[in-house]
Amino acid sequence: MQPNDDFRNDDAQLRDLLEDWRAPQTPLSIERRVLASRQVWWRFLLRGHIRVPVPVACCLVALMVFAAWRSMRPEGASAPCSIAEQPMVCTSAIPGAC
Amino acid sequence: MTDADFRDAFHRHKDVVYRFAYRMTGAEPVAEDIVQDCFAALWRKPEAFDSGRGSLRAFLLGIARNLVLKHWRSRRPQEELGEDTSICEPFDAAALERGEAVKKAVLLLPPLQREALILAEYEEMPLEDISRATGAELAAVKSRLHRARVNLRRMLAPLMQSKGTLNATK
Numbered sequence: 001m002q003p004n005d006d007f008r009n010d011d012a013q014l015r016d017l018l019e020d021w022r023a024p025q026t027p028l029s030i031e032r033r034v035l036a037s038r039q040v041w042w043r044f045l046l047r048g049h050i051r052v053p054v055p056v057a058c059c060l061v062a063l064m065v066f067a068a069w070r071s072m073r074p075e076g077a078s079a080p081c082s083i084a085e086q087p088m089v090c091t092s093a094i095p096g097a098c
Numbered sequence: 099m100t101d102a103d104f105r106d107a108f109h110r111h112k113d114v115v116y117r118f119a120y121r122m123t124g125a126e127p128v129a130e131d132i133v134q135d136c137f138a139a140l141w142r143k144p145e146a147f148d149s150g151r152g153s154l155r156a157f158l159l160g161i162a163r164n165l166v167l168k169h170w171r172s173r174r175p176q177e178e179l180g181e182d183t184s185i186c187e188p189f190d191a192a193a194l195e196r197g198e199a200v201k202k203a204v205l206l207l208p209p210l211q212r213e214a215l216i217l218a219e220y221e222e223m224p225l226e227d228i229s230r231a232t233g234a235e236l237a238a239v240k241s242r243l244h245r246a247r248v249n250l251r252r253m254l255a256p257l258m259q260s261k262g263t264l265n266a267t268k
Contacts, residue, residue, distance in 0.1 A: 013258050014250060018219050021200035023117040030116065030130055034108060034137045 099144035108137055111155055114221060115162045121216045122166045124205045132165045152230045156223070160231040163213055170209055184208065186249040192256040203253040211246035214239055 052060075099107075115136050119129035139161050140147070147157045186206050191199040204212060213232060217223045225243075229236045251258065 011247070014247060014254070015219065017196070017200055017254055017257055018204075018250075020196040021121075021204065022197065023120045023220075024126060026113050026116040026133070027126075027130060030112060030133050031108070033130070033134050034112075035105070037134060037138055 099141070104137075104141055104144075107140065107154060107158075111158050112137070114155060115158050118159055118216060118221065119162050119166060121204065121220060122163075122209070122212060123169065124201065128169060132162055132169070135165050136161045152227060156227045156231045159217065159221075159223075160233070163232060166213075167209060186253050188253050188255055190256075191254050196257060199254065199257060203250055206253065207246050207249055210234075211242045211249065214242040215246040215250070218243055
């Protein structure tokens with residue numbers, strides 16, 4: 001027997017062994033999944049994802065925090081103080097006193 | 099690509115893509131996800147397939163291969179995917195059922211060796227097609243295949259010896 005025959009025999013043995021591991025049948029559900037997934041393009045809105053660079057994400061978070069802070073602040077909190085003119089109300093019972 | 103073309107491609111190639119994904123990952127749910135993503139990629143960008151550069155089967159296996167490696171990287175972010183020349187240590191293959199032992203041995207191979215072996219041995223793809231599907235040089239494919247066989251012989255030695263003895267006694 002030539003050394004090459006040994007190698008071939010070994011390879012044939014290996015091939016025989018490899019055949020002992022059988023892959024399962026393709027599940028029937030795959031067809032439904034594949035054909036359904038390509039029809040609903042808007043599914044991306046539910047399951048899709050996008051990559052956002054970290055600096056952009058940080059800016060967006062900062063903007064959101066600022067917007068939230070602005071919306072939660074009581075109105076006029078930062079307005080300059082001013083003396084509002086009050087209408088004169090006469091409380092005296094004497095006619096012509098005011 | 100029309101709906102009929104897509105369905106035809108799906109029915110002709112779904113099994114080979116599923117078998118490849120399953121043998122690469124060893125997990126049926128992952129293989130199902132990979133088949134879905136693979137055909138979704140074909141549907142979204144059919145113009146990416148150029149029949150002049152190879153068969154649709156090789157093209158789809160190339161997509162599946164990239165998805166498998168993406169899955170592999172997500173599970174092992176620290177590990178580099180390079181030419182792995184490490185030698186797989188033998189395990190007690192004789193203690194396992196033969197199919198289980200082979201599955202364990204194949205899954206223990208480094209990913210690049212595993213894909214070369216699966217495409218060559220299980221899918222009987224020509225080396226040129228494997229080279230195209232994996233984006234590797236022909237020499238690299240041959241080298242990976244050789245190393246994969248050496249590693250498998252080493253890991254499955256107890257089973258091969260017993261088979262050899264059986265043949266010798268016939």
